[in-house]
Amino acid sequence: MEQSSDALTFFALLLPFAAAAVAPLATRLMGHRAAWLLALAPALIFLHFTTFLDEVSSGATITAGYAWIPALGVDFAWLIDGLSLTFALLITGIGALIVLYSGGYLKGHEHQGRFFSFILLFMGAMLGLVVSDNFLMLFVFWELTSITSFLLIGFDHRREASRRAAIQALAVTGLGGLSLLAGLLVVAGVTGEMSLSGLLGSGGAMRDSALYATALVLLLGGAFTKSAQFPFHFWLPNAMEAPTPVSAYLHSATMVKAGVYLVMRLNPAMGDTVMWATILPLFGGATLLVGGVLAVRQTDLKLxxxxxxxxxxxxxxxxxxxxxxxxxxxxxxxxxxxxxxxxxxxxxxxxxxxxxxxxxxxxxxxxxxxxxxxxxxxxxxxxxxxxxxxxxxxxxxxxxxxxxxxxxxxxxxxxxxxxxxxxxxxxxxxxxxxxxxxxxxxxxxxxxxxxxxxxxxxxxxxxxxxxxxxxxxxxxxxxxxxxxxxxxxxxxxxxxxxxxxxxxxxxxxxxxxxxxxxxxxxSIDRLREMIAGMLAAIGWGPDRGFDQAIRGLIRASAAITSAIHHGRMDVYMGVTFTATAVALFAPMIVYGELPAWPAFPDLPFYEWTIIIIALIGLAAIVIAKDRLTAIVSLGIQGFAVAVIFMLLGAPDLSFTQFMVETLSVVILALVMTRLRLDPTDHRPLGEKLLDMAIAGTCGLGFTLMLLRVTQGTFDRTLSDFFEQWSYTIAHGRNIVNVILVDFRGVDTLGEIAVVMIAGLAILALIRIRPRAVPEPKPGPEL
Amino acid sequence: MRTVIFGSIAPYLTSLMVLFSVFVLLRGHNEPGGGFIGGLIAASAFAIYGIACGVSPVRRALRFHPMAISGAGLLTSALSGLVSLGYATPFLTGLWAPEGFMGIEFAFSSVLFFDIGVYLVVVGSITSIALALEERESD
Structure with a gap:
């Protein structure tokens, strides 16, 4: 019995989403009469929830659910008590009437099916929100209501006012949602509880915490934006751009009450403090008066x-x-x-x-x-x-x-x-x-x-x-x-x-x-003029402030983008390598970790030979007359390093180094020919010296870091682990490969995705280049 | 770069290199090698072929767009990770056929497919970059 009731509740929570999926099809087949069919979904859920009335009125609290992501403490769990049950009944009861009403209101509208779909999606989200027990489930549904509200306000998306109102509502409630998430995480961190039922059972743990004020402000940030409390009230009247069923349902009966729901829900655990009893009545009272006064001013019934x-x-x-x-x-x-x-x-x-x-x-x-x-x-x-x-x-x-x-x-x-x-x-x-x-x-x-x-x-x-x-x-x-x-x-x-x-x-x-x-x-007509005059005298309101903030944001991003993303390759390279040099030197100097001067290495003659070849390659790069020679010389140096890897017993690494060197020489040479650069370098001397300094500092930084690393004690924990388990669990003797494909497979999966995306990006760059830039001017580009 | 000697030898060189790259890929789990390095070998093989004989013979020989090969590789790797879900183990857990495959003594595993995916991504991405660069050179 208990089991089947849980399953029924689970399906009741999913039913609106299922109804939303079939709504467009039903509307195509039945026209506006589909409302009668679709209203059955909320009506059935309403009936299901009435079965809890008996139990809840005798003081019981019903919690049940299923594990969702146990590793993160996320469950699909619901909490049904007097508060959530009342909300659930209001949402589904009024929801059924609203679906019927939408059937008449949008009769013959070309997107009526889509509208039914959105409003049922919203219903599912709102229902999930009020019955959620788990914090993260609450947050997910909370955000879902914001998103569906966005879709519904912007339903008439051809009108600019609708789009603006939709974006405004999403921005305000979405920011509030993030604040709520942060607040919930603070609460979870303090009490160790991830569920509302757990929080309510934890007594005054939250009230006594030093983080109480932080958590309260964050949570109220979510509640106040959602419930349009002053000074965040401005999005709600703008949301009246939505078709009337939406205004009736989301923006009066249900969604805007989500913030009130949250405050009510938290009252036993977080209420009854000085802060609570000051902030809430203050903001609530201000909202009450501002809302009332502004209502008198309007002539539009909906406003x-x-x-x-x-x-x-x-x-x-x-x-x-x-x-x-x-x-x-x-x-x-x-x-x-x-x-x-x-x-x-x-x-x-x-x-x-x-x-x-x-x-x-x-x-x-x-x-x-x-x-x-x-x-x-x-x-x-x-x-x-x-x-x-x-x-x-x-x-x-x-x-x-x-x-x-x-x-x-x-x-x-x-x-x-x-x-x-x-x-x-x-x-x-x-x-x-x-x-x-x-x-x-x-x-x-x-x-x-x-x-x-x-x-x-x-x-x-x-x-x-x-x-x-x-x-x-x-x-x-x-x-x-x-x-x-x-x-x-x-x-x-x-x-x-x-x-x-x-x-x-x-x-x-x-x-x-x-x-x-x-x-x-x-005297409403007289008052209306008076308030209108008053508002005109003030001139500025949060609604205009929102526009100003958005405009400011766009301007600031444009300014920052054009400052950073100016398209000058030489500056990009300079900045990147300077940053690299700083990152290499700063920790060593700040923490006093500079390496000791190494002893002169005692190497066999063939290793010396290879090192000298590498040095010759380097010298060749520096003195090369044209770019192609420099690129090939870079290859000499790279091959020499690969041989050293081989001699030191790292065949895998050396193998890869050979291939990478080969390919980079080939590709660099191809790029060179494509860019049609002058074969020689035309940078002025000052620039050359600067670049040289940056390059030298980077090289020195890497050298010092490698010296320091080899001078430190080597932690063998990981090496031992891989040596011990590579063959026994992962069936491979090549530890490097086993790490790549098995122990750290997810890393590799991410890496190959990056390789592919980088490939796509380069391909796109190559394709647009010939037409976008006429003839590259000779200049310091490479 | 299109000399007669290079042009005549390139097809043989390329086929040898591709063959070798597959060999490197398959031995990778126990000996030096693996999907990444195998992919690099194959990519340089195609790059050489392209330099010697032009891009269109390479494209014809590959049949598919190299980027499509890369995508197929990424898909293969991701799917090989999903196999483990069927055995109620975390994503990308290596699964090994216990007794070889169809009676042959052969290490048949999801890890192998993962590595083949890596190989294809590397071949596809680098070849497509190299070919695109070579293409412009010829016109």
């Missing part, structure tokens, strides 16, 4: 919603940072509520755009009679967003005020931030739901009418879920919210809040929110 999403994410981070029992409960409730109402509102915005042809809030009105279903979904969702009963959003907001109500100055500040943020979101939420549907009917680019079932099913289902979950809150709390709060807080929690209003500070604060919200709503 209004996008900025309120930024605000909501800030609120969630703030609550998690507070960490009290009520704050954790509020975070859990608000996360669920937000996914439902924001997903619904985004889809509504998409329907309006699709049916009326515009999503500018100042250009639509009175659609209520034309689109009754959409209008009611919008109203329900907005009520939830405004935190009014009888919606789930109301429960969340009450709990938020329970959490923040307090008498310390810090809590009062937090309460004020929450109050302002909630009021702003209240106003914007109703602006999105009321302005397009009520008031005078306006002329829109398209003649608006109710969308097909595929379009209104998603928003309606989510909006109704907002009511249903609130009405049956006792069941929802037992199955979902309480286990989730338990997982975030790390201690058993029980949420009891219901729609029945209860007199107290929270209710008073709620009423205050409503009053403020209504006030903002009524």
């Amino acid at each position: 209004m919603l996008a900025y309120t999403t930024v605000a909501s994410l800030g609120l969630l981070v703030m609550l998690t940072g507070l960490g009290s029992e009520h704050a954790v409960a509020a975070a859990a409730l608000y996360l669920v509520a937000h996914s439902m109402f924001k997903g619904a509102l985004f889809m509504v915005a998409g329907v309006i755009d699709h049916e009326a042809g515009t999503r500018d809030v100042t250009k639509v009105g009175g659609l209520r009679r034309l689109m009754p279903v959409t209008a009611s979904a919008a109203m329900l969702a907005a009520i939830s967003m405004g935190g009014l009963p009888p919606m789930f959003g109301f429960l969340a907001k009450e709990e938020i005020y329970y959490a923040t109500a307090g008498a310390t100055p810090w809590l009062i500040l937090v309460t004020l931030a929450a109050l302002a943020g909630n009021a702003l979101m209240f106003a914007v939420g109703f602006a999105v739901a009321i302005k397009p549907f009520f008031g005078v009917e306006r002329e829109t680019p398209k003649h608006a009418h109710e969308g097909p079932v595929l379009l209104w099913l998603g928003p309606l289902a989510l909006a109704v879920a907002g009511v249903a979950t609130a009405l049956f809150s006792n069941v929802v709390h037992v199955l979902v919210s309480s286990p989730m709060a338990t997982a975030i807080g790390g201690i058993p929690a029980e949420i009891t809040i219901s729609v029945v209003p209860h007199i107290g500070v929270p209710l008073a604060l709620s009423l205050l929110t409503i009053v403020a919200g209504v006030a903002i709503y009524r």
Whole structure:
């Protein structure tokens, strides 16, 4: 039973990827109706995960999985507790609705199949992210969500704005991903744990570590970029370039919550410190206010919603940072509520755009009679967003005020931030739901009418879920919210809040929110102009900063490239050999390892003969009149060295040396003729002397190093190993060859790949040369 | 460089050298030799042939583009490493047929194929460089 359940979970995690693979084909065969088929995948996974509800709500944590790369401590292992289960249900539940919605929204689009494929890939990545137990698995899925988000934002790749937004999102979240990886590795290094379950079980090991601050900053770098916290919030509104299903799914309900998920996940192990309780509410609160204010400024429905999403994410981070029992409960409730109402509102915005042809809030009105279903979904969702009963959003907001109500100055500040943020979101939420549907009917680019079932099913289902979950809150709390709060807080929690209003500070604060919200709503047009004027006065924002940074990066790389890569061969050679000389001399001098003066060698006459031949070869190179003679003389010297190797008993080496010398003489001579250089050297004297000095220093450096090496004691460990085992394990008596092909086979494989790539590169160089350069000028080139 | 004597002797010299390079390759595991040095010998053989008789006879004789030979070599080496996965041993573990091959006393192993791959990469890459350089000289 246990075994088969594990296997099922494994397949459930893979199913979205399989569905993504068949999506293009299914769409080609069935058109937009493929949505009904493809939505089965998330629906089935949703059902599979509901089977865990029972176990998880009784306090169990399910961990299972398979070894992936055991040598690196990487497992494909999942951790299912209240937190990951809630996320998994949201991802798959909303995912199914989004797939259906995409079926209607992109009906007839030439790349609809590709779109289904991307969105299912994303779903698989996101699902993997939230259930991952292993650090590296978490990271892999985290990056996968960034990449699929990039693909989806840039889906309409012919538009420049889409491409820019996609690259921006990838750059910001990708950098955050690297920060996350570094943070996870620091945590793994400190605690010795490679899994979240291990980390959660390690108690306060991380909190007490000296590296706590480093790890926290790195991890938050990942979480804040992903969850669009101020000042990294700018990529999220730009990501609205994506088709609306993507905005509804990735950029409100799921992906942007990955950062919040991470923070919640780490709370029991890393939370409850001064740093944690300062940084998180500070950044969260700032994000909440900035998002709320900027939302008011927008007229595009999607952008209004996008900025309120930024605000909501800030609120969630703030609550998690507070960490009290009520704050954790509020975070859990608000996360669920937000996914439902924001997903619904985004889809509504998409329907309006699709049916009326515009999503500018100042250009639509009175659609209520034309689109009754959409209008009611919008109203329900907005009520939830405004935190009014009888919606789930109301429960969340009450709990938020329970959490923040307090008498310390810090809590009062937090309460004020929450109050302002909630009021702003209240106003914007109703602006999105009321302005397009009520008031005078306006002329829109398209003649608006109710969308097909595929379009209104998603928003309606989510909006109704907002009511249903609130009405049956006792069941929802037992199955979902309480286990989730338990997982975030790390201690058993029980949420009891219901729609029945209860007199107290929270209710008073709620009423205050409503009053403020209504006030903002009524003067929203005036406020919009005011904020626009304010922003124009500031002039600069992180969005422009991003462009400036990218431009600066490109300019700097161009400058560096043209400084280093100027195409002058003589300078390249000079720099390379100077560096070689420095590398040879510096260690010997710094560590005082210069060799002792060697005794005069006592060699037999034939060895002397060979050495003298080598010296004659060298002298010939120096005095040679033309280049060809010099190259051949180089060969004399090389052959002499090969003979010395032979005499010293290294036949393999000498053999290779012979061949290499032969070939290099042949190839150098061929290159010479190809380059059509003058046969003689035309360098001015100064340059000649400089080159001579560099060459001499290099030669002297090698000589000294070799002398030093032979004067040191010889470590025979490796030689002994190879002598002992070469024949017994590797069945070869030629140790050199056995090392090459067996003991160090991977090295050799890499080397031959390099040989081949170098060959290809040289071939390409030879091919382009004749046309690219007209007639080589006589000059110091070789 | 195209003299009558060189031109007449080059084919024989080349065939001898290629033959010798194969010999060097195969004895490599126990005696001095191996894929790398064998490849260098064969490459110089083709370079000599090219200098003596022109590039196109060499290309005809080789049948394949030398770079393709090089690629085949890299593939052979990589695949010989993958064989070990079938025996649940790490990549590139040397595997030896226990009793020779088909009754003949002969060291038949994945290592041999690895070395043949090295040989082909070296022959292919260096020959293609040498031939490309020689080609320009003749036009």
